[in-house]
Amino acid sequence: MTIVENPPSNSAAFVKAETDRLQREFESSGDAATFHSGRSSLIDLAVQHRYKEHLEPAFASGLALLAVGGYGRQELFPHSDVDLLLLVAATPEGSRKEAVARFLQSLWDAGFRLSQSVHNVAECCEMHGGNIELNASLLDQRFLIGDQRLQQDLSTRFPKFLHSQRTSLARQLCKLAHERHAKFHDTIYHLEPNLKEAPGGLRDLHLLGWLNHLFDATASGWQRELSESRAFVAALRTFLHLRSGRDNNLVSFDVQEEAPAQSYLRCNSPAGFMREYFRNARAIHRAAVRAMESVEEKGNSLLAGFRDWRSRLSNADFTVSRDRILFKSPHHLEADPNLPLRLGEFIARHKVSLHAEAERRIQQHLPAIRDHLEHPRSIWPLVRAMLNQPNAAAGLRALHDSGILGALFPEWDSIYCYVIRDFHHRYTVDEHTLIAIESLEELARTKDPSHRRFAGLLSEIEDLSILRLALLFHDVSKGEESERHCLESATMADQAAARISIPPHERQMLRSLIERHLDLSSAMTSRDLEDPATARWLADRVGTVEVLKNLTLLTYADIGAVHPSALSPWRLDQLWRVYVVSHQELTRELVTDKIAEGSASKGPAEVQAFLKGFPTRYLRIHTEEEIRAHFDLEKARQQYGVALEIRKQEAVYHLTVLAKDRHYLFASVAGALAGFGMNIVKAEAFANQQGTILDTFAFTDPKRTLELNPTELDRLRQTIERVLLGRIDVKALLKNRPKPSPPTRSSRIQGRINFDTEASDAATLVEVVAEDRPGLLYDLASAFSEAGCSIEVVLVDTEAHKAMDVFYVTAHGRKLTADLQARLRGELQQVVVQ
């Protein structure tokens, strides 16, 4: 460009005319670099002109003017501050001080926003711990005019200072960058990002430049790799400044609407523009993070040692080097298309990051990975293994960043970097989803009492894969801008679940969670939680305690990922109230809501007669296929007196028993299982109107007795049959069982027993929470039976070491009297504290 050498006296008008011209050129070409260098040159001339006018007469020597910071780099955006260093031999006094004041005032009057500092050479060559930005700004110094000997002195001493202090300076710059990133919650995916300060913004580019200056090789190649991203950020910031007429760096919703009209931003829609923004921000952010890691490792033997130690995690598929994963045989990506899923599991297990080389290899093979994963495959075990790891979110994030998640679930493509115009939300939909999954991992570690109650629920869910998958898909239809996003997200999740062969009962749970994922938050704000109708509505929507727990945690994670302070104490209280109200109703209705004739199903009359009198919960937790199987068992029971079935599903055995009700029945089966060393994790006992008992037990085989001795399964089946027919005494089976070692004091669970006579019209509710142990259920059930009580309904749940059992009991067909309650409490107390 051409600048007039001798500015006319009305300099402000001259500067304005030249700036307008530069602006017009930028708007037609989009070339921000030309604008910035042109503006810098314009200011150079103005500064030099005023130096001659105001400073030269007062300073024959002892003063030099240096452009620093963005001005030094010749990256002056339309409304950036003009960073000017007055390098002095001695602090100006008297007439010299007045000359400096006149000089600065003349520049302000000409319309420049100056950010000036006055320092001598020694001050420039020392660390400014409280103002590290000063040291950083000097990295981009450029001589303008003045005493050349002074400037040469600085040119000699400054590199020496840098060389001696570069590690310390670099670490402090990294510390500042970490603090800045933390203000934005370490994510680039904000709905209205700050182009300068946010991760992946202009400051990260500056950081890369500074670190490159300090260590030539720190980020070698980044300038070439990021040239496109740098040009995009520069053009966008120039547009932001010109649009707002001030130093504005917020990519607001309004800016996103206007961006497609700027041809140089090369996008045709607000969504397309934001995707382009995030693509560039991600490239910058990654480069900055890697450069910072490289700096932080320099001279830190402890950190380097830790990272070397982590290399022991390497296995047949992956090598871990300096805390980053590489493929041992990258060509296997072609031959073994499930390798990327194992990669996800590895990261989810160990929380290590992908090496750039591994990312490059994945990109190279991504089309083949997509081809493989787009067809239906039985890969649920691999996906589940990843989702059940302690750092599942890290695994998902790595797969998301590398494009594998989109290959596995193309449904995710529609929410990739998707911005929703909602002032409550802070992040893009995909980021919101990943933060939601992370928040459950944080919940597991929380010590905050207001969150601990939710952490308790989390610990009660043994397999988190379906909950995490539900979170992954809960907003997946938002990219379609649908009015019914819960239903449509559930449908999209169901299609994906079918494609990867998730079993039907888990697909049902997945669908339920997504379809109802707004129910609890809606109840928090729009339903009277004191009203019994609300409790009934919630119980009806949720169906079972299992779904309720999952849905509560999904709601917790979903709200928490809206913005950092969304989970206020107020909302935590409301969500917990919704959970408790629903839980109480689901427990109460076990005996109050029974299946009436004709209301159960469309099946034949004999099936309906069989179902009559079971709690309505029975219909919610069993598929039609299971109900038919139960009815077949009932026919067998009518013939042989008892009927039972044991089947194994993954690591858990499921026992179904049908028999005529009698004293000690439930306790006997529990005792028989305990006698074989089985660990009961869930149990339910229901009775129909004809007095037929249907007991279901889910149990594990901790010592693998059944697996290692196939004949033992038949022996167990025969033993239970004989116990049910009263031909074996259960006490004899239990006599020689070894006693388990007690849990450590810190993990011991406080036992609790509660009687509730209001929950039901016909029975007393007894809730028992206790430390789980083999035989506990047998002991509890026996205590009821020995006290002359009949167990009407049982709901047993066990998580980790905690047993949570609900019994509805009667004595002589009525609720328990106060005397009987007191006696029973004593008996149960003895069982609980054993």
Place this chain on the structure above:
Amino acid sequence: MKKVEAIIQPFKLEEVKEALKNIGIDGMTVTEVRGHGRQKGHKEIYRGQEYMVDLLPKVKIELVIADPRLNEVVHTLTSAARTGKIGDGKIFVYDVADAVRIRNDDRGESAL
């Protein structure tokens, strides 16, 4: 001018906002708060353990209106927020000395 502060049940917020909108009141500040009056809280039992819930979640609505609209606004608030049960909340009315619109320095009722 009067400032009206209403503490209401959370589930009544949408109804109250809609009722105020119907009489031309759009501007308000809504805060999630916890507290109790005569309702005092209640006991909650979860898995056999009793919890005292002493501070109940409520919503606070604040709005400033011209004096002549006071009765109409209070009537609208009470009608929309009432269930007839303990815990429906309270309305407080304060005198306001002045109002300033920060954007353009409007003063008094024209700033509302």
